[in-house]
Amino acid sequence: MTCSKSRVYNLLKELRCATALEIATRLGMSRKVVQTYLNRLAAKGLVEKRMLGRRAVMYCAKEGCPGGAPRRRRGGDAYELYTATRKRLTHVLEILRREGCVSVGSLMRTLDVSHTKAYHMARILLLTHKGVKVKIGNTAVLCRDRIAAEETASRLRDAIHKIAVQNGMRYATASKVLLAVLKVRETYELFSKFIPLRRNMTRFPPLVLTFVRDILRSLYGEPLKAGNRRVYVVAQQTRAEHGFEIIDHVDRYTLAVNLPNDLAAVLQDASNETVLQALEQLLARYRS
Numbered sequence: 001m002t003c004s005k006s007r008v009y010n011l012l013k014e015l016r017c018a019t020a021l022e023i024a025t026r027l028g029m030s031r032k033v034v035q036t037y038l039n040r041l042a043a044k045g046l047v048e049k050r051m052l053g054r055r056a057v058m059y060c061a062k063e064g065c066p067g068g069a070p071r072r073r074r075g076g077d078a079y080e081l082y083t084a085t086r087k088r089l090t091h092v093l094e095i096l097r098r099e100g101c102v103s104v105g106s107l108m109r110t111l112d113v114s115h116t117k118a119y120h121m122a123r124i125l126l127l128t129h130k131g132v133k134v135k136i137g138n139t140a141v142l143c144r145d146r147i148a149a150e151e152t153a154s155r156l157r158d159a160i161h162k163i164a165v166q167n168g169m170r171y172a173t174a175s176k177v178l179l180a181v182l183k184v185r186e187t188y189e190l191f192s193k194f195i196p197l198r199r200n201m202t203r204f205p206p207l208v209l210t211f212v213r214d215i216l217r218s219l220y221g222e223p224l225k226a227g228n229r230r231v232y233v234v235a236q237q238t239r240a241e242h243g244f245e246i247i248d249h250v251d252r253y254t255l256a257v258n259l260p261n262d263l264a265a266v267l268q269d270a271s272n273e274t275v276l277q278a279l280e281q282l283l284a285r286y287r288s
Helices: 003-015 020-027 031-043 077-099 104-111 115-127 146-166 174-181 185-192 206-220 261-267 272-286
Strands: 047-052 056-061 101-103 132-136 139-143 224-226 229-233
Touching: 003 020, 003 031, 003 056, 020 031, 020 056, 031 047, 031 056, 077 101, 077 104, 077 115, 077 139, 101 104, 101 146, 104 115, 104 139, 115 132, 115 139, 132 146, 132 206, 139 146, 139 206, 146 174, 146 185, 146 206, 174 185, 174 206, 206 229
Parallel strands: none
Antiparallel strands: 047 056, 101 139, 132 139, 224 229
């Protein structure tokens, strides 16, 4: 077997039963490629195909496979995948202990992972009460606790207010503030932890502008219309409360579902993890 096919087969043996999409997600491979491997394994009699409902197909590793099946190494691919996830979570906790707060986007760049994986780690930390989340504009900021979240919000607000006052701004816009941020090293380094900035920037992407606008709104209230622009009136006395929501939990919902008989039969002898994965797919229609 090829290396990739062996990884697919080893993970399927670990899970006992799984769909091609589930295996592809875990191994970071294309679903189409994984499905091709599984179909070849099924043709050789190493894997059994079972239907989930009318369309979905679940693949199950056969017990007592004939010779030629790959031997599992101690601590195979599935275990290595979980180990890698645990290592990433440990790395995130170290970053939070050191920095206090960091954006999900920064985690993506630091850990070299997709947005889905970075966001998933943030959800795990909220579920295990090892972190909190703050949303500033459209940027999700992960913090080690509420104290760190409050301190970070205060630092961001104080930095922007100081820049607006020192530059004599009566009316502030996000782009004008950002151009001033780039000129102050300390402020530039602070904001770079949460939004992608470069010293030579002259135009800013919507995500960056929205981040600063939300902070300006928390300082000076709703903006005024000036032609096609929205400007914030800089006041000496800023608003006391930052107004950002600090989230320390993940919403959960309870749903009652009637399983089709064929699905119930397939899952009867499956592992708990496989059952949960199948139910998650079944409940996907309820996701927003």
